[in-house]
Amino acid sequence: MIQFLKDNWWTIAIVLNYILAIIAVTTILFKSINPTKTLTYIIVLLVFPFFGLIVYYFFGQEYRKNKIFNRKDVLNDKLIKSINEKLKIDPESIAKYEANADDDQIRLIQLLQKNDKSPLTKYNDVEIIIDGENKFDKLFKDIEAAKQHIHIEYYILKDDKIGTKFLDLLCQKAEEGVKVRLSFDDVGSKISSKMKSKMKDSKIQFHAFMPVLFPRFTGKMNYRNHRKIVIIDGEVGYVGGINVSDTYVNYPENEKYWRDTHLRIEGEAVFSLQTQFLTNWNFVSDKTLDLDHSLFPQNKIKKVQPVQIAASGPDTDWANIMEAIFFAIVTAEDYVYITTPYFIPNDQIITAMQVASKSGVDVRLLIPEKSDSWTAKHATNSYLEQLLKANIKVYRYKKGFIHAKTMVVDDIFTTIGTCNMDYRSFNINFEINALIYNKDKAKQAKAIFNEDLENAELIDFKRWQNRSNITIIKEAYCRLWAPLL
Numbered sequence: 001m002i003q004f005l006k007d008n009w010w011t012i013a014i015v016l017n018y019i020l021a022i023i024a025v026t027t028i029l030f031k032s033i034n035p036t037k038t039l040t041y042i043i044v045l046l047v048f049p050f051f052g053l054i055v056y057y058f059f060g061q062e063y064r065k066n067k068i069f070n071r072k073d074v075l076n077d078k079l080i081k082s083i084n085e086k087l088k089i090d091p092e093s094i095a096k097y098e099a100n101a102d103d104d105q106i107r108l109i110q111l112l113q114k115n116d117k118s119p120l121t122k123y124n125d126v127e128i129i130i131d132g133e134n135k136f137d138k139l140f141k142d143i144e145a146a147k148q149h150i151h152i153e154y155y156i157l158k159d160d161k162i163g164t165k166f167l168d169l170l171c172q173k174a175e176e177g178v179k180v181r182l183s184f185d186d187v188g189s190k191i192s193s194k195m196k197s198k199m200k201d202s203k204i205q206f207h208a209f210m211p212v213l214f215p216r217f218t219g220k221m222n223y224r225n226h227r228k229i230v231i232i233d234g235e236v237g238y239v240g241g242i243n244v245s246d247t248y249v250n251y252p253e254n255e256k257y258w259r260d261t262h263l264r265i266e267g268e269a270v271f272s273l274q275t276q277f278l279t280n281w282n283f284v285s286d287k288t289l290d291l292d293h294s295l296f297p298q299n300k301i302k303k304v305q306p307v308q309i310a311a312s313g314p315d316t317d318w319a320n321i322m323e324a325i326f327f328a329i330v331t332a333e334d335y336v337y338i339t340t341p342y343f344i345p346n347d348q349i350i351t352a353m354q355v356a357s358k359s360g361v362d363v364r365l366l367i368p369e370k371s372d373s374w375t376a377k378h379a380t381n382s383y384l385e386q387l388l389k390a391n392i393k394v395y396r397y398k399k400g401f402i403h404a405k406t407m408v409v410d411d412i413f414t415t416i417g418t419c420n421m422d423y424r425s426f427n428i429n430f431e432i433n434a435l436i437y438n439k440d441k442a443k444q445a446k447a448i449f450n451e452d453l454e455n456a457e458l459i460d461f462k463r464w465q466n467r468s469n470i471t472i473i474k475e476a477y478c479r480l481w482a483p484l485l
Contacts, residue, residue, distance in 0.1 A: 017049045083271055083296050118320070124267030124305040126436055128416065128444055129240070132248035135262045136162060142236050142264075143169055148294055149179040151231040151277045155188040155224065155418070156243035159195040161251070163244050167195055171202035182206040183277075183284050185225045188243070207284035223314050225280065226429040227418050228262075229273055234297045237270035239263050239309075239434055240416055241405050248403075257400025259452065261339075263416050263434050267301035272309035276432060306437040312419070313430035321419045321433050322426040325407060326352050334410045335362040337449045341403045343367050343380045344422035350383065354390040362393075366452055368403075369396035375478045376422075382475035388461040399455035405433075408445040413437060416445070 129135045143150060150173060159167055174180040182199075184191070186208040199206055209225040230238040240262030242248045248258055265273070274295055282288055312320040329336050329352040336356055343365065357363040365387065371377035384394055405421075408414045417433025419425045436442070 014049060021049075083275075118272065118308045118310055120437075121268035121272065121307050121309075122304055123299055123301045124265060124269045124307045125301050125303050126267075126269075126305050126307060126434070126438070126441055127264040128441065128448070129242075129262040129264055130448065131250060131260055132162075132242050132258065133250055135238070135240070135242050135260075135264075136166070136249065138264055139230060139238060140165075140169060142230075142232050143173060146173055146178050146232050148233050149181070149231075150233075151229070151274065151281070152180075152182045153184075153225065153227050153229040153277055153280060154244055155185045155226045155228060156245050157182075157184040157189040157191060158245045159191050160246045162246050162249050163191075164195070166244050167191075167199065170204055171198055174199075174202040174204045180204045181277075181281060183209055183225070183280055185209045186211040187224050188226075205285070207281075209280070209284050224429050225313075226425065227276075227280075227311075227432045229277055229432065231270060231274050231277055234270060234274055234295050235266060235300070237265040237273040239265070239273060239418070239432055241403050241418060259397065259400055259402040259404060261404035261406050261416055261448070265307065265434065267303075267305070267307070268299050269307040269309055269434065271296050271299075273432075276309065276311050280430070305441065308435040308437075309432065310415075310417075310435055311430075311432045312426070314428075319426050321415075321417070321431055322346070322349070324415065324433075324435060325349065325419075325421075328407065328409045328413055328415070329353060329356050329363075332356050332361045332363075332409045335364070335446075336410075337364050337366075337408050337446060338421065339366040339402060339404045339406045339449060339452065340421040341368055341371070341401070341405070342373075342376050342420045342422045342425075343383060344376065344424075345383065346423060346426060349421065350386060353387060353392055357387075357390045357392045363387075363390075364393045364395065364449075366395045366397060366402065366449065366456060368401050369398045369457070370401065372401060378471075378474045378478035381471075382479035384459065385464065388459065388464060394459045395453055395456035396459065397452060397456045402452065404452075406445060406449070408442050408449060411439055411442045411446065414442045414445040 127138075129138065150170065152170075157163060157166075170180050170182070180203075182204055184206070189208070196206075210223060228238070228240060228243055230236075241260045242262045246254065248260060250257055278289060278291070278295075310320045310324055312318070312322065326348050329349070336353070353363050353365075367380060371380070387394055404416075405419055406414070406416050414436045415433050416436070417431065419431040419433050425431050
């Protein structure tokens with residue numbers, strides 16, 4: 001028997017591989033997932049022995065349905081329920097708001113409220129921040145002023161020049177008695193042992209999100225926390241595209257200019273950010289944090305700027321951000337301006353953009369000319385002809401790398417956050433966006449978009465069609481892997 005196994009080990013391994021592959025294929029076919037994604041997994045499993053099983057193990061599991069990320073402990077807490085109850089706008093205010101709001105805008109608000117317990121918050125002061133250096137100037141001042149707690153959640157956190165300054169300041173505040181709780185993604189972040197030791201000595205509570213054995217080799221591992229959140233004393237919140245790394249700050253020595261967008265929020269929407277942080281903190285710390293009213297202080301803002309916080313990921317029942325973006329596009333009447341560093345959309349978003357454009361809506365997409373990922377660049381390019389055929393204007397940013405994740409619609413709606421226009425952000429990673437229903441902010445976001453177009457080139461459809469066959473083959477190859485990117 002042992003000799004038989006030795007003589008036929010390769011055949012046995014292949015047979016076992018395909019038995020497991022067939023089981024995996026059967027499982028995939030019984031799932032109601034995107035046909036393109038289904039076909040991709042089937043090809044990988046059947047054409048690439050062993051490698052296909054590894055890919056499926058790491059990328060093919062549907063954790064949203066399996067519910068391994070449990071958020072009920074926080075959402076069912078009496079304090080959270082009472083806060084969400086207080087945030088509900090009274091019927092008289094709703095009537096006034098609906099009288100001045102667009103019908104589709106009201107339906108979008110209702111969509112998110114039903115999907116993910118995302119209350120519409122009324123009293124907020126929202127500031128759009130352009131680029132990392134401006135964000136960190138404001139953030140450091142707010143951290144220095146912190147009195148009770150600082151809650152932080154980042155995908156990328158490195159103890160380089162800006163990161164060391166950031167972490168040193170947190171250590172200082174922790175030593176002053178401020179409660180500092182920090183969560184960072186284990187794949188995206190890189191913090192030295194020396195800095196971790198200093199953080200520990202300073203009494204900073206910190207946890208890596210879903211630690212992996214070899215973070216350096218798992219850059220696209222599934223179910224990463226792609227959010228960038230800071231909450232200070234429950235009064236000030238930050239959310240957007242800017243991580244903590246020198247890459248995001250335009251130092252003179254940096255090789256390329258980095259264009260990004262972030263938000264600073266004061267007001268009731270900070271409570272929603274706080275709730276999202278707490279659900280993640282319970283997961284990474286494996287402890288239930290005692291909640292009290294110091295985490296949700298009395299709101300001091302009286303300015304009316306309606307904001308909803310939309311979160312999506314394996315801990316939500318629905319792809320909330322994607323649904324909000326889809327609905328905003330299909331109900332647009334005048335224009336839709338989208339900025340994203342990665343455009344690898346699902347069929348719903350492609351169709352929504354095409355239908356909007358063909359119905360007379362001015363649909364524009366701004367992407368980087370040069371990507372930080374060869375595969376993502378060619379996968380993105382593979383979708384552009386579909387857009388150009390529908391008279392969608394596609395611009396490529398030339399000044400540097402544009403990493404902003406924004407959309408503005410009809411001078412009434414703006415979304416800024418962490419979500420890219422790709423499969424990974426829509427379906428796999430933990431993401432968070434702020435949805436702003438305010439004309440002044442929408443006009444500001446539109447002006448920023450138009451300023452960025454001054455550093456961009458409009459793609460000519462005829463020239464695009466004449467790109468080389470080698471380029472088209474690269475695009476087709478990378479598009480095949482799009483559901484996994």
